[in-house]
Structures are given as C-alpha cells and as structure tokens.
Amino acid sequence: MPFRGFIMSDWTESLLSLEKLDRSSPELWPEAIPGVTEYAARNSLTNIAKNVADQIRVLDAEDTKLLNYYRTLNKDNLLQELRKLHDLAYKLGLEESKEMTRGRFLNILPSGRRK
Numbered sequence: 001m002p003f004r005g006f007i008m009s010d011w012t013e014s015l016l017s018l019e020k021l022d023r024s025s026p027e028l029w030p031e032a033i034p035g036v037t038e039y040a041a042r043n044s045l046t047n048i049a050k051n052v053a054d055q056i057r058v059l060d061a062e063d064t065k066l067l068n069y070y071r072t073l074n075k076d077n078l079l080q081e082l083r084k085l086h087d088l089a090y091k092l093g094l095e096e097s098k099e100m101t102r103g104r105f106l107n108i109l110p111s112g113r114r115k
Contacts, residue, residue: 070078103109
C-alpha cells in the first residue's frame with residue numbers, strides 16, 4: 001500500500017483545495033492567460049454543487065419515477081435497458097436522416113448555400 005494510513009478517498013480529498021482564485025488586484029497580479037479568471041469562477045466547486053442542485057429541482061414526478069426504476073435494476077438489466085435506449089436513438093437518427101433528405105428533395109428545407 002503506497003500511502004500508509006490513507007484510504008484512497010481520504011487521499012484524494014486531501015488534494016482538494018478550497019482556495020479562492022479571485023483577482024482582487026489585477027494590477028499587482030496580472031492575468032497570465034486571458035479567460036482563466038472567468039473559467040475558474042464558472043467551474044468552482046460551489047458552482048458545480050449549485051448547478052447539480054438546480055438540475056435536481058427540475059425533475060418532475062415522471063423523471064423521479066424513471067430514476068427510481070433504473071436504481072432498482074441489477075447490472076445486467078440496466079445494461080439491457082441502456083442497449084434499448086441506444087437502439088432507439090439510432091433508429092430515431094436514421095428516421096430523421098430520411099426525413100431531412102426527403103425535405104431537401106421536396107425543396108421544403110432551404111439549401112445550405114446562401115446567394
């Protein structure tokens with residue numbers, strides 16, 4: 001065991017830094033790479049947790065029921081459901097491609113060329 005006294009999750013948690021990366025004085029601390037400040041603010045740990053919480057609130061009763069159904073499945077049944085969803089998405093893509101081609105032939109859809 002390379003790290004004595006540490007469980008892997010404890011070790012990874014010890015690497016987590018909650019340091020704020022704000023730039024309160026841009027004159028003293030110029031931004032070396034433009035856009036880093038905005039990227040750090042967007043992807044901070046608190047923003048990620050807030051986004052997940054906001055997304056969970058968006059779920060309606062049907063979504064929650066479906067998630068609970070998937071949670072009860074064992075690994076093999078979950079993989080089978082995933083294959084069904086993949087096949088359905090593939091068939092939908094083929095159908096959409098056919099309809100787009102039909103629309104182009106019937107001149108329903110504008111062509112990609114602008115004059």
